[in-house]
Amino acid sequence: xxxxxxxxxxxxxxxxxxxxxxxxxxxxxxxxxxxxxxxxxxxxxxxxxxxxxxxxxxxxxxxxxxxxxxxxxxxxxxxxxxxxxxxxxxxxxxxxxxxxxxxxx
Amino acid sequence: xxxxxxxxxxxxxxxxxxxxxxxxxxxxxxxxxxxxxxxxxxxxxxxxxxxxxxxxxxxxxxxxxxxxxxxxxxxxxxxxxxxxxxxxxxxxxxxxxxxxxxxxxxxxxx
Numbered sequence: 001x002x003x004x005x006x007x008x009x010x011x012x013x014x015x016x017x018x019x020x021x022x023x024x025x026x027x028x029x030x031x032x033x034x035x036x037x038x039x040x041x042x043x044x045x046x047x048x049x050x051x052x053x054x055x056x057x058x059x060x061x062x063x064x065x066x067x068x069x070x071x072x073x074x075x076x077x078x079x080x081x082x083x084x085x086x087x088x089x090x091x092x093x094x095x096x097x098x099x100x101x102x103x104x105x
Numbered sequence: 106x107x108x109x110x111x112x113x114x115x116x117x118x119x120x121x122x123x124x125x126x127x128x129x130x131x132x133x134x135x136x137x138x139x140x141x142x143x144x145x146x147x148x149x150x151x152x153x154x155x156x157x158x159x160x161x162x163x164x165x166x167x168x169x170x171x172x173x174x175x176x177x178x179x180x181x182x183x184x185x186x187x188x189x190x191x192x193x194x195x196x197x198x199x200x201x202x203x204x205x206x207x208x209x210x211x212x213x214x215x
Contacts, residue, residue, distance in 0.1 A: 002153060009142075010205055039153045041161050048163045051146045052139075052205050058153045 003036045003062045004043055010053040022049045036062035078103055128183055128198050136182060136197070139204060140174040171209050186211040 008028040012020050026046050027035040037043040039058065047056055063071070080103060128136070151164055174182070180194075185208055187195040193215050197203055 002156070004150075004153065014202060015205065039157055041154065041159045044150045044154050044159075044161050045163055047146065047150055048161070048167065051143050051150075052207055054146065055142065056146045056149045058149055 001060075002039045003059050004039060004047065005057040005059045006035050006037060006047065007055045008033050008053060009055045012053060015053075019050060019053075022046050023053070026050070026054075028054070034063075034068050038062075124196075124199055126196065128196055132198060133183055135204075137174060140177070140182065140209075143207060144173045171207070177209065181209060181211055186215045 006026060006028065008023065008031050011031050012023055023029075026037065026043070027033075036059070037046075047054065147164070147167060150161075151168070154161055154164065172181075183197055184194045185197050185200060186193055187199075197208060200206065200208055
């Protein structure tokens, strides 16, 4: 099963009500939003109505909202080494009661 | 003619918006990119539907009637028919919402 991955690339401000209705039927409410629609004549017809405003790709799997968010999240710039305490002197860390996490930049 | 109280069209009439007569090379570049982006969308949709063996009337009509960016003449990319304009042509950037609407074909002979 394949899907259309539709991104609202251009704003719908000032566009006719019909166009806005088509976008909301596709599930697009803000610029840059990504939605997935199954490949069918119905969804294709809606895309054709708003082809100037969207970017479309064909993909095999629809991502969930969470997966889309994760894919768009920028790199934090640091990561946590969670096992650092256990590696060098676990006893000392336990004695001082410090957390076993270290921030690496 | 000079000085602080000179009469200009914006002073006497209030709001004045001017649209240049011709498009800049960068505007034309972006226009070509937008045309290509729309072609890309149509292509993707057509390919996906062909794989499923479905047809779509609006898609067939578009493919039949509308030229792609490569097939278009520069004349049609950057200008459009206007019955009130000199030589019946005006810049496509005078069309309202011109960056978000498709205007590709013009009356034959103009």
